[in-house]
Amino acid sequence: xxxxxxxxxxxxxxxxxxxxxxxxxxxxxxxxxxxxxxxxxxxxxxxxxxxxxxxxxxxxxxxxxxxxxxxxxxxxxxxxxxxxxxxxxxxxxxxxxxxxxxxxxxxxxxxxxxxxxxxxxxxxxxxxxxxxxxxxxxxxxxxxxxxxxxxxxxxxxxxxxxxxxxxxxxxxxxxxxxxxxxxxxxxxxxxxxxxxxxxxxxxxxxxxxxxxxxxxxxxxxxxxxxxxxxxxxxxxxxxxxxxxxxxxxxxxxxxxxxxxxxxxxxxxxxxxxxxxxxxxx
Numbered sequence: 001x002x003x004x005x006x007x008x009x010x011x012x013x014x015x016x017x018x019x020x021x022x023x024x025x026x027x028x029x030x031x032x033x034x035x036x037x038x039x040x041x042x043x044x045x046x047x048x049x050x051x052x053x054x055x056x057x058x059x060x061x062x063x064x065x066x067x068x069x070x071x072x073x074x075x076x077x078x079x080x081x082x083x084x085x086x087x088x089x090x091x092x093x094x095x096x097x098x099x100x101x102x103x104x105x106x107x108x109x110x111x112x113x114x115x116x117x118x119x120x121x122x123x124x125x126x127x128x129x130x131x132x133x134x135x136x137x138x139x140x141x142x143x144x145x146x147x148x149x150x151x152x153x154x155x156x157x158x159x160x161x162x163x164x165x166x167x168x169x170x171x172x173x174x175x176x177x178x179x180x181x182x183x184x185x186x187x188x189x190x191x192x193x194x195x196x197x198x199x200x201x202x203x204x205x206x207x208x209x210x211x212x213x214x215x216x217x218x219x220x221x222x223x224x225x226x227x228x229x230x231x232x233x234x235x236x237x238x239x240x241x242x243x244x245x246x247x248x249x250x251x252x253x254x255x256x257x258x259x260x261x262x263x264x265x266x267x268x269x270x271x272x273x274x275x276x277x278x279x280x281x
Contacts, residue, residue: 007084009076022063031065043062056106059099097281183219184243232271232272
């Protein structure tokens, strides 16, 4: 997915009949949940997250924050286009290090006082600026400074805490870790189930229960993500196609365009960047 606007901030208190499946995008996402989330997927870990938590998702990291149909979720969501942010901050500046794709997603637990204050500041901005304007940009950077201070303090104070992971979530996390170690090899539901001595139908149901996606979809998202990483690091399209095990350029082209919306050669042209801004495989 692509976020084309410089930034998008929204408050939502609703449900959906079609929750987003695991996905990535070119933006830093800061997600303040006001509802308990039973199955949060970040890269290769599913865990439950309690309300009042701040979820930090750097660009190009696979995630899904809720997957229950028609369940009401209250949240504030801020997406910041990574290219725009690098232009504003300066590549390699060291500011907002969690905006670098090399940074891992994090979950910060806010104190009741901190949560109330942050909600008040977010509400104030949304009330003042329902539409884009020049004054909105000035106030946005003030808000971003407040958010950054809270995030940096939380990361330094190790307020990320221990994730709450059930036994079935742990089993799925082990499966996802295996998938990510073997993305350049042939992977099927049958071969993965055999690796864990599980019935393939049972594994498929358990995976979908916690991620609202098939194992095949998760593999595709992670392979597309790895392909983007390799292209951004300067590898040729042919090199990436071969490294990921695609039998032909045409097959890789079709797969990449379906997953990202643009051709691999165009992505390479637009996104080749210093290694410090490239996500780790």
